[in-house]
Amino acid sequence: APCIDVAPHRDAHFLFFPCTLYSRRTDVLMMTPWFAPIVWNGTYNIDILNAQFHQRGVRIGLAMFAIKKYVVFLHTFIETAEKFFMVGYNVNYYVLTDRVEEVRQYNFTLGQGRHLTVLKAPTYKRWQDICFRRMEIIRNYTRELFTNEVDYLAVADIDMKFSDDVGVESLSDLFGTIHPGYYAAQRQHFTYERRPASKAYIPKDEGDFYYAAGYFGGTTEEIFKLTNYCHTGIMADREKNIEAVWHEESHLNRYFLYHKPTKLLSPEYLWDNRMGERGFLKRRRFVAVPKNHNEIRN
Ligand code: UDP
Numbered sequence: 001a002p003c004i005d006v007a008p009h010r011d012a013h014f015l016f017f018p019c020t021l022y023s024r025r026t027d028v029l030m031m032t033p034w035f036a037p038i039v040w041n042g043t044y045n046i047d048i049l050n051a052q053f054h055q056r057g058v059r060i061g062l063a064m065f066a067i068k069k070y071v072v073f074l075h076t077f078i079e080t081a082e083k084f085f086m087v088g089y090n091v092n093y094y095v096l097t098d099r100v101e102e103v104r105q106y107n108f109t110l111g112q113g114r115h116l117t118v119l120k121a122p123t124y125k126r127w128q129d130i131c132f133r134r135m136e137i138i139r140n141y142t143r144e145l146f147t148n149e150v151d152y153l154a155v156a157d158i159d160m161k162f163s164d165d166v167g168v169e170s171l172s173d174l175f176g177t178i179h180p181g182y183y184a185a186q187r188q189h190f191t192y193e194r195r196p197a198s199k200a201y202i203p204k205d206e207g208d209f210y211y212a213a214g215y216f217g218g219t220t221e222e223i224f225k226l227t228n229y230c231h232t233g234i235m236a237d238r239e240k241n242i243e244a245v246w247h248e249e250s251h252l253n254r255y256f257l258y259h260k261p262t263k264l265l266s267p268e269y270l271w272d273n274r275m276g277e278r279g280f281l282k283r284r285r286f287v288a289v290p291k292n293h294n295e296i297r298n
């Protein structure tokens with residue numbers, strides 16, 4: 001019998017023997033118009049991918065900022081990453097903080113091949129500036145350090161926890177995550193920067209997806225290019241006294257429009273449980289930890 005008759009009833013079978021006439025997910029978009037995969041549960045075989053990535057002996061970095069009060073998120077972040085983030089790989093956590101001494105006192109039990117480095121990062125009065133400057137700080141450390149230590153770098157918000165696997169299926173030369181608030185929105189409702197004066201400007205009739213700044217990554221070479229572009233744009237805006245509507249996220253969206261990511265992560269990779277249940281969402285891999293914005297930012 002042709003596989004189209006049996007595959008829908010045999011998920012495990014399908015994952016090992018792909019069938020040309022059957023798509024595992026028909027409820028979601030699995031590929032962008034420029035042929036970048038969009039990663040959803042059930043669309044890949046992790047055993048095949050692990051064999052490929054282990055063969056290459058990849059080293060993976062995960063960078064996160066813990067400036068001022070945001071150090072409170074660090075424990076949960078690292079503890080859950082130990083359970084779910086790139087298990088079985090060489091992983092370097094890079095904690096960028098203004099409280100280096102305090103964070104160095106923390107004790108984390110890390111698995112084999114996993115290390116944590118505490119790096120000095122400047123602080124800024126306004127939370128907006130802390131967000132904006134992430135691009136500059138990542139750029140500089142990528143050039144000075146990350147390039148020598150890892151092949152891929154992911155950059156994440158810290159007010160988050162892992163609650164399911166984030167593995168090598170998510171890695172690619174340049175990857176971005178579809179924002180959980182905008183996966184179903186139409187282009188005209190994306191909150192891109194719409195003022196032509198800003199370097200983050202996106203015209204009304206352009207744009208593919210609305211990407212989240214809370215999780216993105218790629219090879220260190222691609223991350224250098226991305227962060228350098230965003231930081232240069234942010235500084236040019238500053239000269240003109242203009243601040244993009246969603247800060248560094250606006251610049252990231254502009255970058256991804258003209259430098260298309262080679263892989264997209266579905267909202268499984270950046271979810272907020274306040275959004276409730278969704279039929280298409282089979283796994284919640286990386287979810288927001290609720291916070292009181294006023295309390296934590298000031
Ligand atoms: N951040 C920080 N200290 C601050 C403000 C922000 O370390 O005082 C970092 C932190 O890593 C945080 C990220 O910047 O996850 C983005 O800010 P936030 O998570 O508050 O943005 P939101 O997710 O609410 O848009």
Ligand code: MN
Binds near residue numbers: 157158159214
């Ligand atoms: Mn956040």
